[in-house]
Amino acid sequence: MQTYRTHTCGELRASDVNKEVKLAGWIHRKRNLGNLCFVDLRDHYGITQCVVDSDSDLFAKIEVLRPESVIGIKGTVVMRESINKNMPTGDIEIKMSKLEVHSEAEVLPFQVAVEDDAPEEIRLKYRFLDLRKDRIHKNILLRSAVIARTREMMLQLGFTEFQTPILTASSPEGARDFLVPSRLNPGKFYALPQAPQQFKQLLMVSGFDKYFQIAPCFRDEDPRADRSPGEFYQMDMEMSFVTQDEVFDVIEKTLGKIFIEFGNGKTSDTAPFIRIPFREAMQKYGSDKPDLRNPLILQEATGLFGDSGFGVYDTLVNDGKAVKGMLVKGIADKPRSFFDKLDGYAKEEGMGGVAYIAFAAGGTKGISRMMNDVKIAEIKSAFNAQDGDAILFVIGKGMKFDKFSGRLRNKVGEELGLIDKNSFKMCWIVDFPFYEENDETGEVEFSHNPFSMPQGGMDALLNKKPLDILAYQYDFVCNGVELLSGGVRNHSPEIMYKAFELAGYGPEVVNNKFGGMINAFKFGAPPHAGSAWGIDRTIMLLLDEEVIRDVIAFPLNGKAQDLLMQAPNEATEKQLKELHIKIDKQ
Numbered sequence: 150m151q152t153y154r155t156h157t158c159g160e161l162r163a164s165d166v167n168k169e170v171k172l173a174g175w176i177h178r179k180r181n182l183g184n185l186c187f188v189d190l191r192d193h194y195g196i197t198q199c200v201v202d203s204d205s206d207l208f209a210k211i212e213v214l215r216p217e218s219v220i221g222i223k224g225t226v227v228m229r230e231s232i233n234k235n236m237p238t239g240d241i242e243i244k245m246s247k248l249e250v251h252s253e254a255e256v257l258p259f260q261v262a263v264e265d266d267a268p269e270e271i272r273l274k275y276r277f278l279d280l281r282k283d284r285i286h287k288n289i290l291l292r293s294a295v296i297a298r299t300r301e302m303m304l305q306l307g308f309t310e311f312q313t314p315i316l317t318a319s320s321p322e323g324a325r326d327f328l329v330p331s332r333l334n335p336g337k338f339y340a341l342p343q344a345p346q347q348f349k350q351l352l353m354v355s356g357f358d359k360y361f362q363i364a365p366c367f368r369d370e371d372p373r374a375d376r377s378p379g380e381f382y383q384m385d386m387e388m389s390f391v392t393q394d395e396v397f398d399v400i401e402k403t404l405g406k407i408f409i410e411f412g413n414g415k416t417s418d419t420a421p422f423i424r425i426p427f428r429e430a431m432q433k434y435g436s437d438k439p440d441l442r443n444p445l446i447l448q449e450a451t452g453l454f455g456d457s458g459f460g461v462y463d464t465l466v467n468d469g470k471a472v473k474g475m476l477v478k479g480i481a482d483k484p485r486s487f488f489d490k491l492d493g494y495a496k497e498e499g500m501g502g503v504a505y506i507a508f509a510a511g512g513t514k515g516i517s518r519m520m521n522d523v524k525i526a527e528i529k530s531a532f533n534a535q536d537g538d539a540i541l542f543v544i545g546k547g548m549k550f551d552k553f554s555g556r557l558r559n560k561v562g563e564e565l566g567l568i569d570k571n572s573f574k575m576c577w578i579v580d581f582p583f584y585e586e587n588d589e590t591g592e593v594e595f596s597h598n599p600f601s602m603p604q605g606g607m608d609a610l611l612n613k614k615p616l617d618i619l620a621y622q623y624d625f626v627c628n629g630v631e632l633l634s635g636g637v638r639n640h641s642p643e644i645m646y647k648a649f650e651l652a653g654y655g656p657e658v659v660n661n662k663f664g665g666m667i668n669a670f671k672f673g674a675p676p677h678a679g680s681a682w683g684i685d686r687t688i689m690l691l692l693d694e695e696v697i698r699d700v701i702a703f704p705l706n707g708k709a710q711d712l713l714m715q716a717p718n719e720a721t722e723k724q725l726k727e728l729h730i731k732i733d734k735q
Contacts, residue, residue, distance in 0.1 A: 291692065400625060426578075575626065
């Protein structure tokens with residue numbers, strides 16, 4: 150028995166004319182023309198126009214209802230006099246014969262039918278209203294569709310879905326844990342998992358072959374536009390008896406297809422995706438998550454200076470600094486203010502500035518005035534520059550310099566409109582350094598993930614300098630956003646103990662912090678590898694949304710607060726007593 154509706158608000162078409170139907174939903178818009186009142190009725194599936202004339206006793210009843218009131222109507226499907234081709238139901242309307250008010254809405258804190266400038270704090274406080282907006286509603290539906298399709302593809306590839314614990318032990322994985330006090334174990338705490346890392350590896354040790362999970366992860370991190378504070382979801386996977394290449398194949402068959410299937414008309418790279426070693430990425434793009442939509446490339450240029458005639462750079466190069474150059478086509482005749490703006494940007498960023506040579510129609514400009522013709526020709530040839538082009542130079546040293554050069558590349562690409570906004574460009578970043586040097590202490594520490602296998606295994610740990618050792622670690626990058634991290638796991642206790650030793654940790658640290666996993670490895674562990682990609686960031690890219698909260702149904706705000714449910718909140722004295730906790734309110 151269809152008590153509330155016979156059809157949804159997105160279902161009726163011209164072929165349904167003369168049918169008597171029931172619809173139910175929210176009043177999206179209402180237009181009173183005096184002799185007629187039109188109501189756009191909205192539900193999850195769409196919008197249907199309903200109409201009642203002033204002779205009907207329903208006219209006065211519907212006239213007083215506010216937008217977002219929930220009603221049920223009965224009526225006859227008729228053709229519209231003015232067809233609306235922008236609506237799937239735009240050929241028809243419902244001539245109302247009966248109206249039932251299910252729920253009257255109060256005055257709205259912001260508009261639902263149109264995008265307005267409501268502050269985000271208000272939108273999050275009334276998130277149930279915000280979710281009714283067409284854009285946000287569709288965002289959440291796309292998220293659901295992507296997850297469902299991902300699950301379908303993983304099952305087709307022979308993976309088994311598992312659920313790993315939410316209450317677990319604290320683990321030093323790079324971010325702060327969320328701690329949960331234990332009532333039954335006074336003074337002790339669980340931690341919410343930052344990732345299912347150890348559990349998924351233990352599943353491989355347990356003899357399961359291919360694991361995946363749409364996994365909730367919890368990290369007490371500061372928020373960013375592309376990172377939600379508190380919790381996020383990732384598509385987590387692990388495989389036994391595989392190499393790095395086999396992990397790449399799975400991701401390219403799943404995540405790679407997601408961008409093709411849900412890209413909404415944008416072009417997308419197809420597998421296999423290019424692989425860029427970490428050090429090459431830092432040199433050419435100034436980033437380990439390069440936006441390959443930007444055609445600009447950074448080039449090593451240190452050897453062109455030292456005796457160039459440009460005294461500032463010559464001195465710095467002789468003192469050990471490095472120079473990068475970037476060829477930019479067709480900007481030689483830009484006004485000096487364009488180059489001065491870039492120079493000012495560099496100084497604001499704490500760098501020395503930006504130098505340039507422009508091969509303009511009337512002769513070269515920039516630092517070329519301090520150089521002889523032979524040096525200018527050498528530089529022009531080294532960059533394969535043509536008349537009309539310009540070369541931008543920056544100088545510095547270390548990771549700070551590399552990262553700035555990457556930001557400069559992005560800035561120039563954006564300002565000149567060089568970035569193709571209608572495409573998805575993917576790559577793998579591989580061969581990460583296993584260790585790095587701490588800038589402050591000079592000590593060797595893990596650079597990425599201590600659980601990864603060093604390339605060369607024990608031999609590399611014994612015979613190579615730590616900073617020369619590479620790891621089987623990899624990231625998947627799309628349009629300058631890191632979506633995935635993973636690695637071939639270190640399944641050997643001996644290699645793991647040695648790897649931690651080189652980073653300054655004794656075996657007791659490994660046994661204490663990772664005892665469950667290292668103990669399991671002593672009873673037969675298969676070679677295994679895996680990865681995890683961020684669902685929230687992926688949906689952001691697919692929808693071209695700038696704020697991650699707009700792709701999450703019930704997000705926290707920038708202060709990690711749930712304004713709708715008013716969390717976090719204070720606990721009662723009874724709750725604290727049961728948990729053996731005292732609060733120092735100072």
